Amino acid sequence: MTLSKWSFPSIVHFGVGSRNKLGDVLRSAGVSRPLVVTDSGVAALPLFAEIMSDLKNGGFTASAYSDYRGNPVLSHVTAGVEAYRDAGSDSVVALGGGAPLDVAKAIALMIHHPGTLWDYEDGKPDALPVDQHIPFTVAIPTTAGTGSEVGRSSVISDDDTHVKRIIFDPRMLPPVTLADPELTAGLPAGITAATGMDALTHNVEAFLSKGFHPMADGIALEGVRLCARSLVACVKEPGNLAARGDLLAASLMGAVAFQKGLGVTHSLAHPLSTVCDTHHGLANAIMIPYAMEFNAAGVPDKFEALARAAGVGTDAASFIAWLRSLRQELGIPDKLGAVGVERGHLDRLVELGVADPCHSCNPIPVSEGDFRDLFEAAL
Numbered sequence: 001m002t003l004s005k006w007s008f009p010s011i012v013h014f015g016v017g018s019r020n021k022l023g024d025v026l027r028s029a030g031v032s033r034p035l036v037v038t039d040s041g042v043a044a045l046p047l048f049a050e051i052m053s054d055l056k057n058g059g060f061t062a063s064a065y066s067d068y069r070g071n072p073v074l075s076h077v078t079a080g081v082e083a084y085r086d087a088g089s090d091s092v093v094a095l096g097g098g099a100p101l102d103v104a105k106a107i108a109l110m111i112h113h114p115g116t117l118w119d120y121e122d123g124k125p126d127a128l129p130v131d132q133h134i135p136f137t138v139a140i141p142t143t144a145g146t147g148s149e150v151g152r153s154s155v156i157s158d159d160d161t162h163v164k165r166i167i168f169d170p171r172m173l174p175p176v177t178l179a180d181p182e183l184t185a186g187l188p189a190g191i192t193a194a195t196g197m198d199a200l201t202h203n204v205e206a207f208l209s210k211g212f213h214p215m216a217d218g219i220a221l222e223g224v225r226l227c228a229r230s231l232v233a234c235v236k237e238p239g240n241l242a243a244r245g246d247l248l249a250a251s252l253m254g255a256v257a258f259q260k261g262l263g264v265t266h267s268l269a270h271p272l273s274t275v276c277d278t279h280h281g282l283a284n285a286i287m288i289p290y291a292m293e294f295n296a297a298g299v300p301d302k303f304e305a306l307a308r309a310a311g312v313g314t315d316a317a318s319f320i321a322w323l324r325s326l327r328q329e330l331g332i333p334d335k336l337g338a339v340g341v342e343r344g345h346l347d348r349l350v351e352l353g354v355a356d357p358c359h360s361c362n363p364i365p366v367s368e369g370d371f372r373d374l375f376e377a378a379l
Contacts (some may be wrong), residue, residue, distance in 0.1 A: 014179045035080075063087035072099045118165065197326075232329055262358040268283070
């Protein structure tokens with residue numbers, strides 16, 4: 001795989017070995033004291049030690065913040081801002097999956113902006129403007145799922161309620177991404193499967209979301225095609241770097257495409273993470289066939305395009321059947337009970353699903369009763 005450089009939506013160095021460009025990228029930006037933001041899981045890997053050693057040998061004064069794990073919450077961001085200031089850092093290296101990347105982008109936002117992170121919540125009527133300097137940030141993804149490295153937002157949960165909040169502004173987009181498929185090769189099969197299904201869900205929901213955005217639609221369909229040809233291979237042949245590259249590209253593409261919008265799958269998945277701490281990609285993977293059955297009658301022509309992109313048929317029924325068989329082949333359960341969700345959670349899941357903004361872009365309206373039926377079907 002040859003190294004490529006893209007300028008869409010930001011500068012992306014793509015290919016095996018692209019992570020080795022980190023020093024050159026930082027020097028070009030005129031920074032020398034990066035804070036490497038990751039989580040405790042990635043910090044325990046040889047990759048992390050390699051990057052910290054390379055930075056030191058390259059003449060950088062690098063510090064690290066990694067004292068957290070799991071779904072990101074506000075306190076992770078607050079502690080990261082303190083770590084940045086205590087170290088006298090001048091830039092951020094965001095290293096990891098979707099959670100560390102979201103934390104890193106939120107940290108960068110809050111270094112010079114007043115107030116609290118919630119003052120910048122998307123859709124808040126009196127939200128403060130994002131108008132102060134944001135430190136130079138380089139994103140290095142280690143999973144192929146959320147595409148947060150090319151996203152303009154962070155999803156951070158409240159520590160007490162665990163409700164997810166979206167912080168959005170175009171200036172939060174990291175100016176440079178180093179997308180190295182080799183970094184995803186060591187993931188456990190379950191994480192590869194769940195994050196890959198997250199990437200697929202982003203592309204599918206972006207394509208189905210209502211509104212006119214042919215650029216996003218084209219990107220999403222190609223993302224579906226790449227997922228269809230690579231996801232199983234990534235799980236069953238973890239060292240297959242060609243497949244890893246396809247899936248990483250599809251992840252990036254999903255994050256670009258869903259600027260158009262998402263849909264009911266995400267409004268089902270977000271409450272599962274809030275109430276039951278379900279991994280986001282796994283929640284999407286379990287719920288997407290149910291959500292697509294709900295959507296199928298509303299936009300049959302779009303499902304025909306999805307089925308053709310995936311190479312699995314020409315209609316909604318064949319596409320949904322493929323989603324179910326794909327889930328089974330990846331070892332992902334088809335019922336929520338397998339991941340600890342109980343009937344006693346139902347009322348709260350429905351309440352949060354209705355309140356979640358993602359289903360506002362769904363191709364057909366979703367009522368409270370629809371949410372209850374969808375969760376019931378998956379229990």
